[in-house]
Amino acid sequence: MTVTSAAAADSVDIEGHGVPRPLSPLPSEWRSLSHAFIKQARLHPSRIAMRDSTGVKLTYGETFLRAAVLSRVLARDLGSEDYVGLILPPMVPSAVANLALGLLGKIPVNLNFTTNQAMIDSAIEQCGIRQVVTSARVLDKCQMQPKAELILLEDVPPRVKLADKLWGAAVSRFAPESTLGKFLPGLTRRGLDDLATVIFTSGSTGEPKGVMLSHRNILSNVHQIEEQIHLHENEVILGILPFFHSFGFTVGLWTPLALGKSVVYHFNPLDARTIGKLCEDHDVTLIAGTPSFTRFYLKNCRPEQFRALTHLLLGAEKLKPETYRDINETLKIEPMEGYGTTELSPVVAVNIPAEMDLGAGRTIHGNRPGTVGVPVPGTSVKTICPDTGADLPKGAVGMICVKGPQVMLGYLNKPEATAKVLRDGWYSTGDLGFVDPDGFLKITDRLSRFSKIAGEMVPHVGVESAIMEATGVDEHHVAVTSLPDPKHGERICVLYTDLGVAPDEVHRRLMAAGVPRLWIPSVRDFVRVDEIPITGTGKIDLRSLRDLAQKQPVA
Structure with a gap:
């Protein structure tokens, strides 16, 4: 399935609203999410790719092997439909399952298991999903029965044949990259402008809307995050946000796997004791979460458990001055408040605790409390009058509109809803705010209900x-x-x-x-x-x- 995006370029001409900081072109090997991961797996096969709180640990080579084998087993069950659902928490098996579906050329749709049965079934129906990859334990805990054929991960190991293992080893370790498409159909079926996933947001009338994100959307956002934050060579990311959340999908799954970093998963972001231990044992350097989660960690964890932490990226709710102060005093780091929406893959702007080059010889400290930071490279932001839609001068409070390579393709099967928020590549966020003279974005209110x-x-x-x-x-x-x-x-x-x-x-x-x-x-x-x-x-x-x-x- 190929969809043309109005924001398909890696940099954007924003038509007189001020040129954004440039975004360098995507790496040539990033022809899809799967290609980006395979490049890292071949470059760093012995590097730790992922761990989780159950003790599972996989290198990049092992992750590629498992994903390849799982894709071969799943291929015997899956039909010709593009969309496959997943109901799994953010742990190693879920990450491998998402990878496996991508290698098959399927479109993984991670379903929100914290909502009710009606929401799940609506998403399944909208995508035409016939099969859902899940776990008996997850279904039992969530007390739901999706209206689809279930593929339980617990049933997979007994079905893996010796031939599957030998095939997976040959493909993942020895097959030349130029020939991998013969064995892994996703590498030839999906390109940058093809649909990578659908992430469902809460619908205003109870029916969720499916946000269509392309491979280019997600990889561009990964690239933008890297160019804004400059992740360390040995960055270790804490993955606590579910993959049905755009932040969890882009930052928790694809940012580490596309950039060759390590990620540590845990299914419960409020389990402070476990999270503190994971951060301490594995020297976690980056946590992406919410101010509410962080306050919980400050209250229930020892500060020394976060000794390796250098990046604390916070969004989804306002970072209050007192929370900023407590984090700074307790953990001795500057929290980085950011802003994004599902429709924007999701990151639009983020503060950074370092000097930032604004061009033309201008340098400024990149963390300004009370704002959500400077837009990531390649991103344009303007404000419009909520009533007339007319462009407002820079600095004027209005509805925030965003343009860049991370702007969604649209809402699944909802052209009218798409047209309401997406015009000429500009996405209307429904939030009110302004851009200050130094380029920092300030959110003042939310219009969307x-x-x-x-x-x-x-x-x-x-x-x-x-x-x-x-x-x-x-x-x-x-x-x-x-x-x-x-x-x-x-x-x-x-x-x-x-x-x-x-x-x-x-x-x-x-x-x-x-x-x-x-x-x-x-x-x-x-x-x-x-x-x-x-x-x-x-x-x-x-x-x-x-x-x-x-x-x-x-x-």
């Missing part, structure tokens, strides 16, 4: 729909906004005029209906108001809604 709770996107309209379904009221009587939360970044707040029942009964009904836990507001966050504020055009006045929530006493 989502909350980021513990790093996950929660759609306000989806929550409203669930409440209306549970109570029988219509949109004139209930609206959802978000408020800051010291533990999870944000929390859902429900403003209502009349629900017909008490908030605790609404809460009970939402739980009984199987609504995702992150979507269910606390009883204390139901606020009764005289009327729901609306604009002159009849839309909910989002700013007034939030202001009202902040001013009203909680029932």
